[in-house]
Amino acid sequence: MASEKPSRNDLPQVLLLRPPPSFYLFGDQFYLSDKFQLLKAYESPLPLSEFLTTHAQSIRAILSSGGAPVTAETIRLMPALQLVVTTSQGLDHIDLGECCRRGITVSGAGTIFSADCADSVVGLLLDVMRKISAANRYVKQGLWAVKGDYPLGSKLSGKRVGIVGLGSIGSEVAKRLEAFGCSVSYNSRKKKPDVSYPFYSDVRELAADCDILAVCCALTEETHHLINKEVLKALGKEGVIVNIARGAIIDEKELVQCLVQGEVGGAGLDVFEHEPDVPSELFELDNVVMNPHNSVFTYESFQDQRKVVVGNLEAFFSNEPLLTPVKND
Amino acid sequence: MASEKPSRNDLPQVLLLRPPPSFYLFGDQFYLSDKFQLLKAYESPLPLSEFLTTHAQSIRAILSSGGAPVTAETIRLMPALQLVVTTSQGLDHIDLGECCRRGITVSGAGTIFSADCADSVVGLLLDVMRKISAANRYVKQGLWAVKGDYPLGSKLSGKRVGIVGLGSIGSEVAKRLEAFGCSVSYNSRKKKPDVSYPFYSDVRELAADCDILAVCCALTEETHHLINKEVLKALGKEGVIVNIARGAIIDEKELVQCLVQGEVGGAGLDVFEHEPDVPSELFELDNVVMNPHNSVFTYESFQDQRKVVVGNLEAFFSNEPLLTPVKND
Numbered sequence: 269m270a271s272e273k274p275s276r277n278d279l280p281q282v283l284l285l286r287p288p289p290s291f292y293l294f295g296d297q298f299y300l301s302d303k304f305q306l307l308k309a310y311e312s313p314l315p316l317s318e319f320l321t322t323h324a325q326s327i328r329a330i331l332s333s334g335g336a337p338v339t340a341e342t343i344r345l346m347p348a349l350q351l352v353v354t355t356s357q358g359l360d361h362i363d364l365g366e367c368c369r370r371g372i373t374v375s376g377a378g379t380i381f382s383a384d385c386a387d388s389v390v391g392l393l394l395d396v397m398r399k400i401s402a403a404n405r406y407v408k409q410g411l412w413a414v415k416g417d418y419p420l421g422s423k424l425s426g427k428r429v430g431i432v433g434l435g436s437i438g439s440e441v442a443k444r445l446e447a448f449g450c451s452v453s454y455n456s457r458k459k460k461p462d463v464s465y466p467f468y469s470d471v472r473e474l475a476a477d478c479d480i481l482a483v484c485c486a487l488t489e490e491t492h493h494l495i496n497k498e499v500l501k502a503l504g505k506e507g508v509i510v511n512i513a514r515g516a517i518i519d520e521k522e523l524v525q526c527l528v529q530g531e532v533g534g535a536g537l538d539v540f541e542h543e544p545d546v547p548s549e550l551f552e553l554d555n556v557v558m559n560p561h562n563s564v565f566t567y568e569s570f571q572d573q574r575k576v577v578v579g580n581l582e583a584f585f586s587n588e589p590l591l592t593p594v595k596n597d
Numbered sequence: 598m599a600s601e602k603p604s605r606n607d608l609p610q611v612l613l614l615r616p617p618p619s620f621y622l623f624g625d626q627f628y629l630s631d632k633f634q635l636l637k638a639y640e641s642p643l644p645l646s647e648f649l650t651t652h653a654q655s656i657r658a659i660l661s662s663g664g665a666p667v668t669a670e671t672i673r674l675m676p677a678l679q680l681v682v683t684t685s686q687g688l689d690h691i692d693l694g695e696c697c698r699r700g701i702t703v704s705g706a707g708t709i710f711s712a713d714c715a716d717s718v719v720g721l722l723l724d725v726m727r728k729i730s731a732a733n734r735y736v737k738q739g740l741w742a743v744k745g746d747y748p749l750g751s752k753l754s755g756k757r758v759g760i761v762g763l764g765s766i767g768s769e770v771a772k773r774l775e776a777f778g779c780s781v782s783y784n785s786r787k788k789k790p791d792v793s794y795p796f797y798s799d800v801r802e803l804a805a806d807c808d809i810l811a812v813c814c815a816l817t818e819e820t821h822h823l824i825n826k827e828v829l830k831a832l833g834k835e836g837v838i839v840n841i842a843r844g845a846i847i848d849e850k851e852l853v854q855c856l857v858q859g860e861v862g863g864a865g866l867d868v869f870e871h872e873p874d875v876p877s878e879l880f881e882l883d884n885v886v887m888n889p890h891n892s893v894f895t896y897e898s899f900q901d902q903r904k905v906v907v908g909n910l911e912a913f914f915s916n917e918p919l920l921t922p923v924k925n926d
Contacts, residue, residue, distance in 0.1 A: 289746060383754035383778060390777075391723030398895070400720050400888060401730040407887040408880045412873040417618060418889045423897035425712035447776035448719075449712060544742040551737045558736040559729060560747045566727070568752035 279324050280585050281307040285316070288333035288355045290570055298574055299331065306331065309413070320345040329353060329584060330364060331577065338516030340366040351590075353580050355573055357381040357437070357564055358514060359594065360487040368596050375580040378592035379436040380572040381564040386440030388512050389482050390448075392536025395557045396508050397422050402480040402554040422506075425449040430478035432471055432494070433485025433513065434460060441482050453478060456485070471495065476502040480510070487514035497522040500532050508534045512563040515541040524549050527556055538563040609914050610636040610655050612675070614645070617662035617684045619899055628660065628905055634913040635660065644682060649674040655914035658913060660906065661691060669695040680919075682909045684902055685809075686710040686766070686893055687843060688923065689816040697925050704909040707921035708765040709901040710893040715769030717841050717892030718811050721865025724886045725837050726751050749856040751835075754778040759807035761800055761823070762814025762842065763789060770811050782807060785814070800824065809839070816843035826851040829861050837863045842894040844870040853878050855887060867892040 284306045291299045299306065307327065312319045320327070320342065330412040332338045338352055340363045352362055352374045359376060367374050395401050398421040406418050420463045425452050431438045434454040442452045442465065452465045455474045458465040468474035471494055475481055481503055487493050495509070495518040503509060509532060511518055520541040526532040527550065534555035540546050543561055579591045613635045619627045628635065636656065641648045649656070649671065658680040661667045667681055669692045681691055682704045696703050724730050727750040735747050756779050760767045763783040771794065773782045781794045784803045788796040797803035800823055805811055808830050814820050824838070824847040832838060838861060840847055849870040855861040855880065863884035869875050872890055879885045908920045 292746065293749065380762060384752055387723060387753050388727060390719065391727050391729050394720030395724060395729050395733075398717060398720050398891075400724050400886065401733045404724075404730045404886050404889045405734070407875055407889050410875075410877070410880070412875065412889040415875075417621065417894075418891055420622065420894050420896050420899070423713055423895040424716050424871070426897075434678060444773075447773045449717060480801060544667045544745075546736055546739075546741065548739070551739070557729065557733050559727075559732045560736050561743040561746055562727075562732060562750070565746075565749050567749045567753040568755075570749070 270507060276305055279303065280328060281305055281323070282353075282581055283307050283320075283323070283327045283330045285309050285330070285332065285338075285342075287338035288331070289335075289565070290355065290574065293570065296540040299581075300579050301578050301582055303585045304329070316342075317345060321566060324348065330582060331355070331581070334358060334361050337361045337363075338367075339363055343367065343370060343372065346523065350410050351375065351581075351584050353577055353584075354575050355484075355577055357385065358486065358579040360514060364596050373590065374594040374596050375592050376454060376594045377573055380576055382436040382440045384566050384569045385437040385484070385512050386444055386564045388538055388559070389441045389484070389536075390444050391435075392510050392538065392557055393482070393508065394514070394561065395482060396510075396534040396536045399554065403555050421556075427479040428453070428477065429480045429482060430455065430468070430471075430474040431465075432456075432481060432483045432517075434465070434475070435484065435486070435493075437512070437515060438482070438484035441484060450480075455579045457490070461514050472499045472502045475499045475507070476504075478503065481515045483509065483517055485517060487515055487517055491517050493517070493519040495519065495523070497526065500526045503532055505530060505576055506533045508532075508536070510536040512538040515539040515543060520547060527553060527572055605634055608632065608634040609657060610634055610652070611636050611682075611910055612649075612652070612656045612659045613639070613663035614661065614667075614671075615639050617660070618664075618894070619684065619903065622899065628907050628910075630907050631912055632914045633658070635883055638802050640888070645671075647768050648673060653677065658910060660684070660910070663687060663690050665690070667691045668694075672696065672699060672701065672880075680704065680910075680913050682906055682913075685905055686714065686907040687815065689843060693923075693925050694891070699917050702919065703918045703923040703925050704921050705765055705923045706902055709905055710898055711765040711769045713898045714766045714813070714841050714892045715773055717867055718766075718770045718813070718839050718865075721807060721839050721841070721867065722811070722837065723753060725863040725865045726753050727882060728883065730886050756780075756808040757782070757806065758809045758811060759784065759797070759800075759803040760794075761785075761803070761810060761846075762820075763792060763814045764813065764815070766841070767813035770813060775849070779809075786819070790865065791863040798816070801828045801831045804836070805826045805833075808835065809837050812838065812842045812845065812846055814842055816846055822846070822848040824848065826854070826855065829855045832861055834859060835862045837861075837865070839865040844868040844872060849876065850925065856882060 333355040403418045429450045431454040455468045455471045524547045536557045538559045601660045641858040658676045732747045757780045760783040784797045784800045853876045868887045
């Protein structure tokens with residue numbers, strides 16, 4: 269007599285509010301595991317609050333992504349919730365305060381995206397300074413043979429780089445740019461005792477002393493619109509700003525104004541305040557290089573992310589230590 | 598009585614066959630010196646051979662640039678010639694053999710362009726791998742909000758990079774890419790005793806063992822079409838090639854064929870076989886990023902080049918050691 273095979277329906281449920289980006293790229297079996305099953309709220313015809321109330325007692329974990337906020341209101345509908353796992357580097361879509369109050373653990377992507385993000389910073393920076401995208405278009409339009417040489421770019425080597433937020437991404441940016449002969453300074457909540465780069469407690473002063481500002485910090489109440497007109501003017505007409513963190517860390521309206529008026533030299537932007545809407549004033553500016561929030565998106569990083577997400581959830585349901593718990597107090 | 602002021606016409610003459618690129622950008626006083634004057638052959642209505650015959654006895658130095666070859670024929674018309682100074686990193690426009698036979702010293706740009714060239718290699722590479730130019734166009738055409746996410750790029754960190762020509766540029770490329778977590782191997786005429794990177798005497802074998810090939814060698818008879826279809830096929834469908842050296846080091850016809858047929862993953866090209874003519878088959882390929890031979894061209898590098906060019910010529914006319922003589926034997 270064959271032994272009874274356990275059904276997938278017996279596996280613990282992990283709530284999914286919206287399909288994460290990986291589903292569009294790799295299909296909805298991307299996080300398949302024999303330790304849990306995904307409970308897809310977006311496949312239910314019920315309104316979310318009703319859906320959550322129905323499943324209130326069974327949901328011990330959420331798998332969240334940037335596009336689906338985990339609000340205090342959502343959390344309160346799930347009294348059994350113990351874990352929020354996110355697919356993203358950023359945590360600003362999760363109400364960390366409510367998680368802390370409720371004793372809910374949060375697990376992030378760890379440092380798996382740091383290298384790709386840092387690579388994007390350098391790529392956008394080189395593109396802006398050396399006019400790579402603009403010159404590529406010039407060549408592809410057949411203008412080189414007709415109109416001759418292209419306007420000069422500026423040198424990266426030897427420039428002074430200010431890194432806003434020296435976490436895992438910022439540190440990777442520093443390591444790369446040092447190899448280009450740049451000097452590094454940084455701003456963060458507090459001076460890091462084990463770091464020898466000059467520390468600036470004031471981001472405007474950092475900008476004033478730098479040629480390049482690389483925004484690599486988390487979006488929090490403190491960093492919202494941290495980069496405003498005063499900071500940008502301190503960076504100056506030759507200065508270049510790169511942002512791969514979150515759009516709202518920069519006051520986008522003021523950035524657009526500074527770029528249009530030539531008060532900042534150029535910008536490499538992966539993120540925007542109202543994504544996927546992008547200020548159309550920037551479309552015509554060759555000194556602005558924009559990417560559609562994909563600084564973390566490589567084929568390889570998705571594979572790493574899958575391992576971390578599945579690994580965290582499997583560890584949780586096996587009562588083992590999480591791979592990448594977030595410090596949240 | 599006022600002392601007689603020495604006239605600029607008394608200064609020794611330095612032959613200029615064609616205006617160098619710097620004149621278009623900074624004007625024709627760019628190499629102004631009180632130790633020499635420029636003799637501009639291109640301003641004379643005489644045919645070049647007649648012009649050179651007329652000035653044969655007075656020309657002891659030539660200031661040359663990439664667009665104006667210094668051929669054996671030209672050299673033979675100048676029996677008094679002792680020095681060729683070039684504004685460029687490459688020397689392939691100078692008949693080095695004839696200079697050697699005639700005992701004419703050649704002075705190059707030294708290493709002043711190495712950092713900018715290496716920066717271009719990394720910039721083009723990141724652009725191809727992370728699709729920066731193509732994604733920038735996507736965002737600027739307003740497609741992000743309409744069509745959604747952009748196709749994934751691939752990760753640079755951890756990739757195996759093969760550097761063809763580990764001179765001053767190649768070494769700077771290696772230094773940068775090590776900071777990205779890449780592993781470096783190289784091919785050159787012979788193994789360098791003071792370098793620990795794995796050496797490949799065969800460029801096809803190097804390509805077979807790498808994800809990325811960065812062409813950084815000089816164009817010589819030996820390196821002409823060094824990168825052919827066999828090398829490109831060894832690099833493979835996922836492989837990326839970057840060339841900031843000279844177009845003719847790659848068999849361009851075979852490269853175009855490999856790119857169009859998807860036998861190579863992508864290319865970042867600053868140089869071409871028949872510049873400024875560029876193969877139009879590449880215009881539509883998003884995995885090909887092209888720049889108009891400007892990897893050395895930044896505002897800062899031109900200022901450094903001016904110092905080296907003027908410094909070499911002034912040293913020569915003052916009987917002092919040259920700043921950047923080229924080893925030519």
